[in-house]
Every structure is written in C-alpha cells, then in structure tokens.
Amino acid sequence: MNTTHSHRPIGRGNPLVARLRRLSRSAADRESESAMLVEGIRLAEEALACRVPLDAVITSERLNRTPRGAALFALLVASQAPLWRAGDSLMDSLGDADTHQGVLLVAALPSHRLEAIIPREGAALLVVTAGVQDPGNLGALVRIAEAAGACGVASIEGADPCGPKAARASAGSIFRLPVARLTGPDAATRCLDLCRARGLALFGAAPFGGVDYRGARLPSRVGIVLGGEGHGLGEDVLRRLDGVVSIPMRSSVESLNVASAAAVILFEAARRPL
C-alpha cells in the first residue's frame, strides 16, 4: 500500500468512526454537520470530478488492488484532504454497501434552496418528489432528472437524497444536479406554493386516473410531482395541481416503480422544446 506520511491508521475508538456512523444513519446529523458519506469507487470518482470539498478520506488496502482503485487513491492523496487508513473489517462495519470497495469519504453536503433552483424565466422542468420512501428509488429519480434535463429536484419528506443508498443510486447526479430538501409538516405546501409563485405549472403523476401522458401538452415551465411508493400523492398535493398524468398500462400490473414511471414521463416532458 502506498502509505504516505499523513496516512494515519484509524481504529474503532477514533471519534471519526462515531462521526461516520452518524453520517451514515441520520439525515438530521448530515444536515447539522453539513456533511455526507461518499462510498465506493464510482461515487468517489464522481465527487472528485465535481470538486466536492472533502473533510476526510478513509481507505483500506482493498482500494489499491485494482488499477482503477489505485488511480482514485492517487487523486485522493492529491486532494490534500486528511487521509486515514482502515482495516477491512472496520471498513465493512462503516459502510452501507454489502461489500466495501476500500474507500469512504466525508464530503460537503450539497445545499440548495428551492428559490435558487427554479430559473426566473425561460423553460424549466422541475422534478418534485413528495414522500418517496425508498432511497434507491429517490437516487434513481435524481439520476433520471439530470438525464432528462431538469433544472433540479425538490425532495419533500421521504428518504434523504444525500443518504448513502440514495447517493449511490444517483450515480453521482447528487453532486451535479441541485436538489432542495424540504421537510416538516407544511413542506409540500411551501414547495408547491413557491413553484406556483415562480410560474411553474404543476402536474402530478399517478398510476391511474390521469390524462394519458402522451397527450398532456405540458407547458414549458412545469413541475412534475411524484408521490411516494405506497400512498401516491396526498390530498394537500393534489389540491395544488393543474393536472395529473398517467401512463396507460397494457396489463394487470399494479403500477410501475416510481423511478420507471418518472423516466417515461420526464423524457416525454423533455420532448418539449426547452
């Protein structure tokens, strides 16, 4: 292993270990410490490519076993962030993934206000998630939103888009696309009222009962609102919408996964001349 002067060993008693566990488990702690975990080679590469400020870099020998990992290690050393080396068993207990890849970063938490995400004029496609519970789905939604050319995501309640699973599922989109997190009992109301004040039309997505998404004629400034996996869109959300779109299904399947449905609808929305 390419041990440098500053590559200190880290044991279970180190206060950084307790911090890593907090950042892994608690959205509130991520918020109050303005930090998040970045786990695995790909996500760490994306964080570096996006020049996300790093508080700490923890690696194990495993990282240097592949050329890709070794290249990442060299970049991490060059980043000048405090560097720690951990044993594989500690690494396993710290990470959220089933099998660690030998790299874990403490990175600055992306922080975006909804006001700043919605452009004041011109075309705008905003993705609003209202109570999406599964972090894998939420991360996939952020990835899809970026690919479809959205200006950003407003994430109301539900999972934390900056949690370890969601960040991994975003494949790095969480570092590139502005995501505003809104929590609290009136989060949906605040969010949708602000969208409205900024001149966005608001369309919800529902498995059944909406207008066929292919004929929905979405305007050029629009927010697409996606509900949670179990209960869909709540009353307080539905009341504030201009319309609801649905994907006609060919079969008895109950509904598409929220990320699949979002992919279909957002790429349809992206057909509009932006």
Next chain:
Amino acid sequence: MNTTHSHRPIGRGNPLVARLRRLSRSAADRESESAMLVEGIRLAEEALACRVPLDAVITSERLNRTPRGAALFALLVASQAPLWRAGDSLMDSLGDADTHQGVLLVAALPSHRLEAIIPREGAALLVVTAGVQDPGNLGALVRIAEAAGACGVASIEGADPCGPKAARASAGSIFRLPVARLTGPDAATRCLDLCRARGLALFGAAPFGGVDYRGARLPSRVGIVLGGEGHGLGEDVLRRLDGVVSIPMRSSVESLNVASAAAVILFEAARRPL
C-alpha cells in the same frame, strides 16, 4: 397465532432449511429442483393470485401481526400446501430481504421456452436482456416489460430473473409474464437467431451512438435488446441487430440505469399500434 393441525414447527436441522438456502443462493439448484423462493407479503400475494403451485409454506408469528398478513395466512392455509412455522431468527437467516415479513414460500419455477413466447403472427414486442447483472435491475425490467405490453422476456446470461431479489423487484410480474432463461456460451446467438427466424426485427439500446429512439420507427414485430450494466451490448449481439437506439441526454450524466432506459424505450415502442 392461528396454529392448525398441519402447521409443524421447523428447526435449523430440518432438511427443508437446507433446501431453502440452496434455492435462495443458486440458480442451478432452482433450475434442477424446478422451484424458487417467494419472500414477503406482496410477492406471496401475487403468487397466490397467479395460482403458482406451492411446495411449502413457511411462516412466523410476525405474519399475523397485520390484517394484511393475517389475510394472506388464511389464504396460504387454504392452499393446502405443507405448512411450517419458523421462529423469527431462523426466518431472518433464511430470507434474502433485510427484514423478513414472516412469510416464505417454495413455489414452482416458471418455465418458458423462447419458441413458445414469441407469437407466430401479428404484432410482438419481445424484451431481450443480454447479461444484466443486477437482480434488482433485471426484476424491474420484467415489471416494465409487462407494463409496456411485451409478449415476454428472453433473459440471456446475467442474473437469474427467478432469484429472490429479482423476483421481489418484479413485483409479481415474474409470475405473469413469460420469461425464458438462456444460458451458456452460445445463448445470445441462439436467442437472436431464433428471434430472427420468427420474423422479429432486433434493435439494441445503447447509451450513445444509436438512432434517437423517438425517430426509430420500430416495426410491429420487434425485439428490444438491453445489454449489461457494465459493458453494454457485446460484439456477438451487435452483429445480429437491425439497429441501435439511444436516448438523447441533456447533460453530463454517464447513462441512465438500464431499467430507466428500458422504461423510456419500451413505452415508446408501445406507442406503435399493437
């Protein structure tokens, strides 16, 4: 707990436990025993609704703690399948999910030959997965294929669509939509040659370099071929295609997740009058 005469306790030494572990871990064992695991309340409900033959039913007390679970338990008792009750810790060790829901079934493995899946005439949309490695993605693809009105899925190499994670991600579509599993070094060749002989045009999906999927004019008998997460479509596959379609991206994102891309492309294909 609603203990019936035939609801026998099961301990770690029971041969059924070893069988459950085999069926959880090994696609080859699922194949040779023509059986698969069904885990969790929703998937068990779907299996019952589809009248999938059951070899064994294993439940724990947890199942009866919710009305939905208790209703499922009553249906399982009525199914006449051999009924076993397990403790929660055994249940946790048997299942693949992070937290068990108190129900695990041994069900007949769906078995479909590709020849039987492709209708001999009329419109047909076949989904071909070539080396999709992630069982969650593969299951999501089966779910999307059903929702988009596909006649079935040909699953070449990669993950097993009947494994526990894939079955869960399919949300029950694995019991309704015919899926043919093809393995071995010449699986891709055999599959695509058969599709061709049956008069399907073959279009691959690739992140870049293909025709814009919106202008691809897919014919009414078509197979959409999706490659694996890492390497995409192999040379032996590409050589057999009529064309490749891509989703134009708006940003620096590397690619969509294979399930998201499939959702966008398959619902576009489903726009054709079937």
